[in-house]
Amino acid sequence: MTEPAKETAVARERNEMATRTTAGRVTRQAPKHWRAHLVLLAGVVVMIYPLVWLVGASFKPESQIFSTLNPFPWHFTLDNYLNGWTATGTSFTVYLSNSAVVALCVVVGNIVSCSLAAYAFARLDFAFRKLWFGLMLGTLMLPFQATMIPQYTIFYKLNWVNTFLPLVVPQFLAFDSFFIFLLVQFIRGIPRQLDEAAAIDGAGHARIFFSVILPLLRPALITTAVLTFIWTFNDFLRQLVYLSDKTRYTVPLGLNSFIDRASGSSYGGMLAMSVVTLVPTVVVFLVSQKRLVDGVANTGIKG
């Protein structure tokens, strides 16, 4: 919202107010847009209530979880967390550390490989550039399911199934073209004169990439890192396909094993662990929300 536009809109509304209250007595300034705020706040409550309820329920004794709408626990208890942490037979510590390892590796892989590819697509002039770029854009629309089976058979033959390698290695080979696209868009916004000045000073492409582009790319790299982390941490299908041993389970799989076993028995533990698995995403979101929101707005994002 540009400031001047906002001013005029507000001013116009004030004029309207003034003409309507012709009684001469200037009444208290009506709160601006109060109806819009009312509707939006109602929306916020509806949107957020399930999450608030989930958090509240995780601190309630088992018997009260479904007996009251009040999201806040009257009898505060940590039992759900203590029981839930080990209820699936393997500790959530294991799941969390597995997820952390996978997510961090994928973050590094995406940042390195996607920024290299993005530099080439955004700045370099090479044979078949259009063809390859089009191919890269095409894979943006390629569903994971389209290559899931053959990829699995390849990793199966490599004996990589039930390790983290199938989740991590492709990301070191710029598999997630979405981030290439995001970084290409960002690099195009960096003035070319900077590269050219460096080139005149005798810098090669490696030098230009590391000393000129990468430092300026930092905001986009942070967006990449944050989104990669969140998506990997919450990714389910791939981890479901590749990991079968409980000691290798990541957070989504650990949580899912509640559903297999606890049909009916321990809702409390399941809800508590759901909260645990949401915490990293929420924390990352809170820390980086401004950048994330702008990043999404400026590239158009899947998800």
Next chain:
Amino acid sequence: MPTAEPVETVERRPVADAQPSAKRVPDIRRKRGRRRDNRAAYAFLTPWFIGIFGFVLIPMGYSFYLSLTKFDLLSAPRWIGFGNYTALWTDEKFLQSVKVTLEYVAFSVPLKLAAALLVAAALNRGLRALGFYRSIFYLPSLLGASVAVSVMWRQIFSQQGLLNQVLGWFGVRGADWIGDPRFALWTLILLSAWQFGTPMLIFLAGLKQIPKELYEAAELDGAGRIRMFFRITVPMLSPVIFFNLVLETINAFQTFTPAYVVSGGLGGPIDSTMLYTLYLYRKGFSSLQMGYASAMAWVLFAVIGVFTAVYFASSRRWVTYAE
């Protein structure tokens, strides 16, 4: 232009940067030959090339070959021609999964986009606390794909769940939403609509690009708010609507996690939540019919391709690009 559609940017780029570099710098490009960056470019792209061939193109080809075979991972694939494809048409469960998926896409995408557009339009009026609203509405999009949210959803819509308690307040006795085949898919559709945050952010960025003068002029002409929305906002925003529509449709076809978690991996009750990808997963990894599953993957790929093509073809009629 924040959300230029990919294709457009490709074509625009050479025009955009050819002029300045040609003028300001004494034409390094020409002197060393036209494709001066070949070696560097292919070096930078090495990981990407290995990835695109190793994990996309070759697997796609291999997948097509597998789709023409009977393959259970343990023994060698056995050639059966188009047997898998013809078998699809007589597979009741497959047809059911197609029906369920089309229903899911047909309702969840418009619902999500409508919510996104309405909220974005409401937020784009110079409201205070815009940042707060934006963040809150966006949060479900980030969390939505997680197993935890699907678990939560299961509890909300179960027989004694949150929703039925709210209804009970008003004296309405709610159904078993998850357990009733009439409603189960709708809980998934609602879950998808709940995550309207991402398209909302993209709409917001688009709305900011619409010149305010248009609204001022329309107001002078006596147009009401609703009329302005349909006559100015929607047409001006149509490229962004198009972009979101394509993206969300592709995403909707790939929905897996909520269907798996809410139905406990089975797609029930009586296959009412058997989304396409869930059936594909079950065929490939539960019954190890990998040839069959590969055929399904190719059909999905083709269907998404057709949808995208239809969107692009229709876009000429309703998407207006500003000059």
